[in-house]
Amino acid sequence: MRLSISHDTTYHYEDQVRASIQYLRLTPHDSERQHVLSWQLDLPRPVRAQVDPFGNILHVLTLDEPHDAIIIGARGVVEIDELREAEHESQSAxxxxxxxxxxxxxxxxxxxxxxxxxxxxxxxxxxxxxxxxxxxxxxxxxxxxxxxxxxxxxxxxxxxxxxxxxxxxxxxxxxxxxxxxxxxxxxxxxxx
CATH class of the missing domain: 3.10.620.30 (C8orf32 fold)
Known part of the structure; x- marks a missing residue:
């Protein structure tokens, strides 16, 4: 099954905030059951991908200037193998x-x-x-x-x-x- 995903999150603040940090775990990764065909994040500024201790793809968005809203978008296409029910973990349980x-x-x-x-x-x-x-x-x-x-x-x-x-x-x-x-x-x- 091929899924087209479009996800938008908007944060509105009553007053301007001076700075904010967002930890974004919005990027899927390839696995035995899913293959990411395309993926992009739409963010107010460029960020680098890293992997957290649990194997998740993590982006850290830091805004150092005053703002009253943040718009975060994630879009892509993921293919799922519907016949594969489980995945094998390589990490410690x-x-x-x-x-x-x-x-x-x-x-x-x-x-x-x-x-x-x-x-x-x-x-x-x-x-x-x-x-x-x-x-x-x-x-x-x-x-x-x-x-x-x-x-x-x-x-x-x-x-x-x-x-x-x-x-x-x-x-x-x-x-x-x-x-x-x-x-x-x-x-x-x-x-x-």
Whole structure:
């Protein structure tokens, strides 16, 4: 499948800011499952690509002059091998076993993970866990904010995509399964 992607982000500030730094992880890389046919960033000034410790392509945009808006664009074409379901990682999985402030499991999350996965640690168990979390935590915009941790969202039985992700990461890591947060685009048949 060939995907044409056009992504624009605009930041508007109420007052001028003197300077800003943006860490941009908007550039996909080639992998076993995807091939980047073309890609460009439209930015207010030139930047250089680098690779962060997790293998992501990173650009650092530094604006040293006063501004009240920033417009960031990313465009390109990516080809996806729909038949390849998984990719093989060359990096160590150890960083993805570590909890963060947002993904620290409490007893409730550990118990939930154990109840839904038992001794299973395969893909099917993780899919079952994902569905169980989705059923338990109702998608509710405004129920949480960016600082809400997995345990709080789980206790409130509501949240948005990031809360479901944080709860899933907390559960998987509590079972000894490396898991990481990956963002991107979701293609659906009715997408334009």
């Amino acid at each position: 150890f960083p993805f076993l570590r909890s963060t402030r947002l993904t620290e499991p409490d007893d409730a999350l550990r118990g939930f993970a154990g109840q839904h996965c038992h001794q299973r640690r395969d893909r099917t168990a993780l899919i079952d866990l994902m569905h169980a979390l989705n059923h338990t935590m109702v998608y509710t915009p405004g129920a949480t904010d960016v600082d809400t941790c997995a345990a709080q969202a789980f206790a409130g039985a509501a949240g948005v995509c990031q809360d479901h992700t944080h709860a899933f990461l907390a559960c998987a890591r509590s079972l000894g399964i490396p898991a990481r947060y990956v963002s991107g685009y979701l293609y659906t048949e009715d997408s334009t």
